[in-house]
Amino acid sequence: MKLARKKLPEKGPAIGRLKLQWADIVGPSLAKVCEPDKIGASPKGKGRVLTLRCIPAASTMVQHQSELIRQRVSVSLGGDVRDIRIVQGPLKQSPPAAPAKKRRTLTPSERESLLSSVQTIEDTDLRKAVLALGEAVLTTDES
Incomplete structure (x- = not known):
């Protein structure tokens, strides 16, 4: 993935792929309260910075789990996510609705x-x- 990413545009495919796989990467509980917003270059020039958008009530929880999130995202994207920034606000994508439980009729x-x-x-x-x-x-x- 590192080799392929050098040939692809910096922003497009990585963030798109990350948004598609977000619930699988961080788990369903975190995916309900935060989502990837953008991926940018690190100010120091090494690696990338992932900006997460999260609901204000969950920002502390996301901050405490940011290192775990960074590691999982870094593995998923090829190993160069160096930092995570957290932005509070409403989520742009609504989490997928849980499937309705099936009901049967009483005998x-x-x-x-x-x-x-x-x-x-x-x-x-x-x-x-x-x-x-x-x-x-x-x-x-x-x-």
Whole structure:
């Protein structure tokens, strides 16, 4: 990758590749709160500087993990990321939405069993809440 990068433009491919692989590089929890903004030359002339955009509430956490992030990004891009700068602000890319859990329908016997188990509850609001909870638990597919 080091050899290929010398022939490619400095900014374009590296930042694009980094944005595509960001969640794989830093993990899903960090990818939700920060994202790569740009990659530039180091002021000292050796290596590059990665600028991360992160939400203000997570900036301290990102700062504490910046060395780990730098190492992972450096390995991913070929080994010359020397420093990380953190910019606070809203993320430009929204994190990918989690897939919705699949719901299945209750079988008639499951519905009857659930209804009979809540019949002894006298408070109607509580009975409805427990019934809704039971339906939610039984219809959530774990796969």
